[in-house]
Amino acid sequence: MPTLRRATTSDAAVITHHRHAMFADNAFCPEDRLSALDAVFEPWVREHLANGKYVGLLIEDDTTKAILAGAGIFFHEFAPHWMDLTPQRGYLLNFYTAPEARGQGLANQLLREAVEIVRARGLELVTLHASKFGRPIYEQYGFKQSTEMMLRFANDGL
Secondary structure (H helix, E strand, O other): EEEEEEHHHHHHHHHHHHHHHHHHOOOOHHHHHHHHHHHHHHHHHHHHHHHHOEEEEEEEEEEOEEEEEEEEEEEOOOOOOEEEOOOHHHEEEEEEOOHOOOOHHHHHHHHHHHHHHHHHHHOEEEOOOOOOOOOHHHHOOOOOOOOOOOOOOOOOOO
């Protein structure tokens, strides 16, 4: 039976591995870019786990202690908005399920817990960016597409 638990700073490497695998599974960028990301993300997530700005959720196999799935919530300052007057935003990220554990409802379990954590902090809005694989899960939960746009300054061909 898998157990959902909060991540600690000692889980920074596994969270980094999940982030790497999530982007690799979606073929978002080349491997060398992911390796560069790993080098800067692991210390970032360790620091933010320690200061509470990042809440990591992990589902662990009770028998083997293998991490089957994970997700994160990044709490960051955000200008008060008509949709949420709180000067903070909860952003969901790093949803990943190991291939051998997919189809067991683990992502749904992580999503429910993450949304409840955001709600418990008194926020009225939670955001995320969905991959084509995750979009159906988020839509079933009630997430709606927004009008957000992006401009990248990097000219690295990605």
